[in-house]
Amino acid sequence: MHLIDILVFLLFTGGIVVFGCSFFNRKSSSDEFTNAGSNIPGWVVGMSIFATYVSSISYLGYPGKAFAGDWNAFVFSLSIPFASYFAAKYFVPFYRSQSSISAYSFLEKRFGRWARLYASSCYLLTQVARMGSILYLLALPMNQLFGWDIPTVIVVTSIMIVIYSIVGGIKAVIWTEAIQGIILIVGALVCLVVLLFSMPEGPLQTFEIGMKYNKFSLGSFGAELDKSTFWVCLIYGIFTNLQNYGIDQNYVQRYHTAKNEKEAKFSALFGGYLFIPVSAVFFLIGTALFAYFKVYPDLLPPGTKADYVFPFFIVNKLPVGLTGLLIASIFAAGMSTIATSVTSSSTILMTDFYSMIRKKAGDKEKLMVLKLGSLLIGLLGIFVAIAFLQVDSALDAWWALSSIFSGGMLGLFLIGYMSKKVRNIDAMIGVACGVILVIWIVLSSYVHANLAIVFGTILIFLVGFLSSKLIGNISKK
Incomplete structure (x- = not known):
């Protein structure tokens, strides 16, 4: 990779860590660490929710799916307005009225402690598996394209995220996610523009080729339950997003960080709706890559996997400087999702487990538990990510684990x-x-x-x- 691209990449990723650490506050309390004093603007919280949606899986996976197939997976994005509406109308007011920041305190009140411990344990297992899969899938293309050692990339990335998560708490995570969200949107749009205008007959040629090969299809509208039809994707998306907005600590915790209920409702709608056009950009990138390499078939090495076509284009076909920006965008997508899991999981460790054992723990003790919990979750994420080296498909393993745990x-x-x-x-x-x-x-x-x-x-x-x-x-x- 060109020196300028390396500098651009280091500038963005290093700048994110420094920016996150700038939220360090000597007088910080456990409440400040977990809810940021309930004083963050709604649009920032919304960008944080959006960045939580967009992981390195979607940044690399969506273009790969569109390149190899069609827009069937985009149906998942179309289901988000249903969940966003219910979140703004019902979930946000409900959770902001609860005395605890934990998403699972309600279950204890309703069914007893077993229900809370069951849900929080499932949540923690899901987040550790999620972190491991994202760290692994983030490191894998870097190894394939640049020769970077996979365990080293996993460890260094996780350490950077844990550092600013511990130093700045949820406020640092949300504000850095807002910046990361902007970076990944800009990077995706720049890449799409370059792709469209790289076609010999202009941007419209991409759409002509896409239509010719049925690349914009949303999938079959049949009633099969064992295939990824339009209806299977839509129903799956509705239930998954209802779970995200309704009982996922990542989202519930963000409802508490907004200035007031109105801002919290706006953040739920803004974050969800923003994901729809941005995910469309990712799918269009995949279709544009298909059209580009259909016109220039000799430029793509034979046997290149669909998920690696986008990284290959980034490294070999983008102008100097833009390559560094796009790689920084991919890292931004992964870092934002992992940082969310770290802070939210440490919150659950403190509220749903430690506080039940040490009911009279002081604020300094709770703050220390939150920071040690962030470190523990970060380390577990590293071990799981390295363990993913032993599986045939990290993505399939993640889907199976998340389905069982949650x-x-x-x-x-x-x-x-x-x-x-x-x-x-x-x-x-x-x-x-x-x-x-x-x-x-x-x-x-x-x-x-x-x-x-x-x-x-x-x-x-x-x-x-x-x-x-x-x-x-x-x-x-």
Whole structure:
């Protein structure tokens, strides 16, 4: 890589770390560390939510999917307005009215401590798996393209993120994510413009070739449940995004950081809606790459995997300086998502575990636990990322793990939120049935794995509700 590109990359990534560390406050409290004093503008919180959506997986994966196939995965983005609306109307007011910043304190009030510990444990397992997959998938193309050692990239990236997360708390994470969000948007737009105007007959040629090869298709509208149809992607997206907005600590914690309820509602809508056009840009980049290498087939090495076509173009076809900017954009996407997991997971460790053991812990002690928790989560993320070197497909492994770990959380929340008659035992029975179904779907091939969260959530809700009716009627007799 050219020296100028290296300098641009180091300037952006190093600048992010320095910027995050600038939020250091000697007088910081545990509340300041976890909710930033509830004084962050709504648009900044919204950019943070957006940056949480866009990981290195989507930055590299979406163009790869569009290059190899079509826009079927874009249907996931189209489902976000449903979740954003429910978040602004119901979830934001609900969580801001709670006394705890934990997304799972409500479950303890509703069903008992087991429910809170179950949900928070699932959350922590999901976040560690998520961090590991993102760190690995961020390091992999850097190794393929530049020869950088994968474990070294994983360790250095994680250390940089943990440093400013510990020093500045949630305020540093949110503000750096806002900057990272801007960087990744600018980088993607610049790359798209270069691609479109690199076509010999102009930008319209990209769309002509895309239409000719059906690259803009959103997928089949059939009713198959074992294939990635339009409906499977849409329903999966609705349930996944409802879970993100409704019970994911990453999002719930951000609702508490906004200045007021109005700003928090705006952040939920802004962050979700912004992801739609930006994800469209990523898919259009993939289609443009297909058209570009269709016109210039000799420029792409034979056997190049779809996920590596975009990085190959960045390194070999962009002007000097822009290559560094795009690589910085990819790192920005990964760093923002990992930083969110670090701070939110350390918050859960303190509120849902440590505070239950040490109920009279002082503020300094809580602050120390938050910082040590951030360090612990960062280290676990490193170990999991290195462990991903042993799997055939990190992305498939992440999808399977996330489905199993988080498959029962949304259903448990919904029956507690929507029905006051469902009791502790009903919720336990529902969760047990739902988790068994999720594991079966993930391990079998009868139903598309994306539908695990859908059927798992529905079953938990139905079993919990029916149990409250049947067992409740029997107990009355």
